[in-house]
Amino acid sequence: MAILRRTARARRPRILWLDAARGVAIIAMVAYHASFDLLFFGYVDWPVTTGAGWRAFAASIASSFLFLVGVSLVISHPDGIRWRSFWRRFAVIAGAALLVTLGTAFAMPAPVYFGILHAIAAFSLLALPFLRAPVALTLLAALATFALPHFVRGDVFNAPWAYPLGLATVPPFTFDYEPIFPWFGATLVGVAFARLFRQTAQTGDPGPFWDGVMALGRNSLLIYLLHQPVLFAFFMLLDRL
Numbered sequence: 001m002a003i004l005r006r007t008a009r010a011r012r013p014r015i016l017w018l019d020a021a022r023g024v025a026i027i028a029m030v031a032y033h034a035s036f037d038l039l040f041f042g043y044v045d046w047p048v049t050t051g052a053g054w055r056a057f058a059a060s061i062a063s064s065f066l067f068l069v070g071v072s073l074v075i076s077h078p079d080g081i082r083w084r085s086f087w088r089r090f091a092v093i094a095g096a097a098l099l100v101t102l103g104t105a106f107a108m109p110a111p112v113y114f115g116i117l118h119a120i121a122a123f124s125l126l127a128l129p130f131l132r133a134p135v136a137l138t139l140l141a142a143l144a145t146f147a148l149p150h151f152v153r154g155d156v157f158n159a160p161w162a163y164p165l166g167l168a169t170v171p172p173f174t175f176d177y178e179p180i181f182p183w184f185g186a187t188l189v190g191v192a193f194a195r196l197f198r199q200t201a202q203t204g205d206p207g208p209f210w211d212g213v214m215a216l217g218r219n220s221l222l223i224y225l226l227h228q229p230v231l232f233a234f235f236m237l238l239d240r241l
Helices: 002-010 016-040 052-076 083-107 116-126 135-150 180-196 208-218 220-240
Strands: none
Touching (some): 016 208, 016 220, 208 220
């Protein structure tokens, strides 16, 4: 019976648009980081870190990932929180975030304190009470999260312990930073969206292109962890040659 349950779970149809959306976000993220690396190694003079268009591109990528976190939480826990599954996924994401911090501390001028993986782990926890809260309350909390940094800032939040909040008057120097305020708002919007528009599993063949995109989406964490080391190694080799 246990084998049958595992087989049924493994063959359960997926929500194809969600895999595709993750895949598109992954492609955009790799493109952005490749552009950053080209600037870092001096091959281009694109304003990747300062240009308004580039900054909007980066923000849209991060927002997409965090929005999908909220959607996925609702889909994964439709009839109550599946704690074993939740904590297993949380441990994987938190462990990956720790690897990013350690890796960037050695390889980059400044470590990533609270990047996208740290945010995904933290926001997954913070969003749990909203999985059963009224949708109107969730949207109100999202609006407050987006708005708070425009009204509440102070030197007391410049200390390292407050980095996850995002309320410092001088943001920390780091290459990836998605603090609670305002970024948690994107996850709350995702929760509200999934609550308002019920998601159903889909079947069918979307074609080879989208099959490939969805495959990227299903392996987004692995790609996130590996793409920058691979890109850096390639550009370092190219620089030496």
